[in-house]
Amino acid sequence: MFYAAVGIKQIQAHLARSRHLWGRRGASDMLFYLTDVSGVADGIQRSDRNLWTVTEILSTHPGVALNPDAADTDGVVQLMSADRAKVEAAAREIAINVKLHLPAATVETSIREAATFVDTLRAERDAQPADNRAYPSSVIEFPLAHHCDECSSAMASGRITVREQQLRLCRDCASRAPGPRNVTLQRARETPVSGFMVEQRMLRDLKLNQVEDFKQLAKLGRLPEGHAPRTSTDNHIATIFADGNGLGALFDHLREDAIEKGNTGHLLDVSKRIKNATEDGLKAAIRSTLSPERDGAIMAAIPHILGGDDVLVSVPATRVWPFLRAFMTTMKDKLSDEAFEGAGSISFSAGVVICHQAFPIGDQVELAENLLRRAKKQVYGDGWTFAWQDVTNEGTSPGDRVLAMEDWPRLDELIHTAKNLGEERKGNTARATVRSELRIPDIETRSLRLRHLADRLGGAKDLFDLAFGNSWREGNVTDAHTSDLLAALSIMRWLA
Numbered sequence: 001m002f003y004a005a006v007g008i009k010q011i012q013a014h015l016a017r018s019r020h021l022w023g024r025r026g027a028s029d030m031l032f033y034l035t036d037v038s039g040v041a042d043g044i045q046r047s048d049r050n051l052w053t054v055t056e057i058l059s060t061h062p063g064v065a066l067n068p069d070a071a072d073t074d075g076v077v078q079l080m081s082a083d084r085a086k087v088e089a090a091a092r093e094i095a096i097n098v099k100l101h102l103p104a105a106t107v108e109t110s111i112r113e114a115a116t117f118v119d120t121l122r123a124e125r126d127a128q129p130a131d132n133r134a135y136p137s138s139v140i141e142f143p144l145a146h147h148c149d150e151c152s153s154a155m156a157s158g159r160i161t162v163r164e165q166q167l168r169l170c171r172d173c174a175s176r177a178p179g180p181r182n183v184t185l186q187r188a189r190e191t192p193v194s195g196f197m198v199e200q201r202m203l204r205d206l207k208l209n210q211v212e213d214f215k216q217l218a219k220l221g222r223l224p225e226g227h228a229p230r231t232s233t234d235n236h237i238a239t240i241f242a243d244g245n246g247l248g249a250l251f252d253h254l255r256e257d258a259i260e261k262g263n264t265g266h267l268l269d270v271s272k273r274i275k276n277a278t279e280d281g282l283k284a285a286i287r288s289t290l291s292p293e294r295d296g297a298i299m300a301a302i303p304h305i306l307g308g309d310d311v312l313v314s315v316p317a318t319r320v321w322p323f324l325r326a327f328m329t330t331m332k333d334k335l336s337d338e339a340f341e342g343a344g345s346i347s348f349s350a351g352v353v354i355c356h357q358a359f360p361i362g363d364q365v366e367l368a369e370n371l372l373r374r375a376k377k378q379v380y381g382d383g384w385t386f387a388w389q390d391v392t393n394e395g396t397s398p399g400d401r402v403l404a405m406e407d408w409p410r411l412d413e414l415i416h417t418a419k420n421l422g423e424e425r426k427g428n429t430a431r432a433t434v435r436s437e438l439r440i441p442d443i444e445t446r447s448l449r450l451r452h453l454a455d456r457l458g459g460a461k462d463l464f465d466l467a468f469g470n471s472w473r474e475g476n477v478t479d480a481h482t483s484d485l486l487a488a489l490s491i492m493r494w495l496a
């Protein structure tokens with residue numbers, strides 16, 4: 001038997017080519033349409049979608065079938081056939097169909113010959129080379145041509161009107177532009193289970209409407225008078241990229257188990273459970289941060305993608321901390337309830353970017369990915385950690401700050417005490433002053449200024465005693481002393 005996989009690689013990077021939310025949403029729709037094998041895409045009239053589905057392509061390749069033993073991974077189509085030439089031709093056509101509509105996507109096909117699918121897992125484990133073929137992100141360059149208005153990474157090939165604006169777009173962005181096929185997909189009778197369609201699924205499950213763009217999402221974060229920790233709370237959003245730790249080792253183990261038993265049943269079951277748990281965690285976090293009196297029937301979250309164990313989602317900036325805590329707490333509970341062996345060894349890390357709503361989505365994703373990597377590295381891939389960057393206040397180059405879920409009680413204590421800084425109405429200014437003194441690079445100057453501040457700013461003495469320890473005035477205030485307090489003050493900038 002010949003087994004083939006057609007997979008889209010670097011999906012996050014492909015989604016993140018866009019500057020705007022419509023581009024990311026359009027890319028999700030297209031990635032779903034072009035790799036769907038559930039039948040949902042086939043159920044949409046061809047005149048509406050204007051593209052061939054995998055099922056339609058396979059119907060012209062007799063002797064090639066979908067492989068039922070392979071894990072259901074979004075963006076990967078698994079095929080099998082007794083004939084190498086036939087499976088090769090089908091895989092190539094599916095890959096070319098993706099490239100036709102999304103030329104910036106990276107597609108790879110991989111073919112192995114084996115007696116059973118489990119034997120291909122063994123070959124993979126033993127690092128035996130497969131017959132791979134790459135279809136890299138390809139964009140034909142014409143010198144002097146106009147760059148694409150949306151992604152700037154390719155040359156424009158046509159003019160398209162998006163939200164009443166005439167844009168010159170490359171072919172990939174043109175495919176993403178809002179059109180009948182997006183609308184029809186949103187109204188499809190069945191809700192696709194694909195991770196590309198996670199936003200649609202959440203909207204249906206929670207019976208809420210879609211937020212139009214980042215501007216509207218940011219506005220939902222506006223705090224009522226008196227609650228506002230700062231003057232404007234309605235123009236910032238936060239993008240969270242969370243991902244499981246310890247999955248690599250778990251799946252190595254499950255693959256060994258499948259090879260030994262000769263079937264992939266348990267492997268498929270566990271990967272499905274992890275995906276479901278992650279989706280439940282996301283839903284719980286969205287639900288717990290909704291504010292019906294302020295949001296009406298709008299869902300104040302934009303889930304961008306749900307992989308097996310990774311999730312990318314944007315929320316109003318003033319709801320990011322409750323959201324992150326709800327997500328992690330739910331995941332911890334869910335995994336401790338899961339019956340399968342190894343569930344207890346999984347943890348999650350997150351990278352969080354807080355920024356103005358106009359900061360391009362591509363830059364948000366890139367920075368969130370970078371922060372996520374730092375959060376994971378800190379605990380060698382085993383622990384509930386998070387790293388964040390408040391772009392407006394801290395710039396775009398990430399520092400080394402990584403905290404863990406266990407740090408919250410300490411942070412809560414510091415936050416509680418820092419609320420007493422300055423007079424009630426000037427709290428925000430007082431915190432900004434403390435922040436800038438804490439950041440003074442020269443330790444002696446810093447220590448001197450903080451001692452002075454402790455005597456003249458209301459609430460500062462108690463806060464410093466708590467943050468640095470009671471005898472802090474006797475020595476210098478080092479970076480080790482200030483890091484927790486700086487973290488707490490950074491969190492407070494967007495804490496409701």
Ligand SMILES: [Zn+2]
Nearest residue numbers: 148151170173
């Ligand atoms: Zn483009």
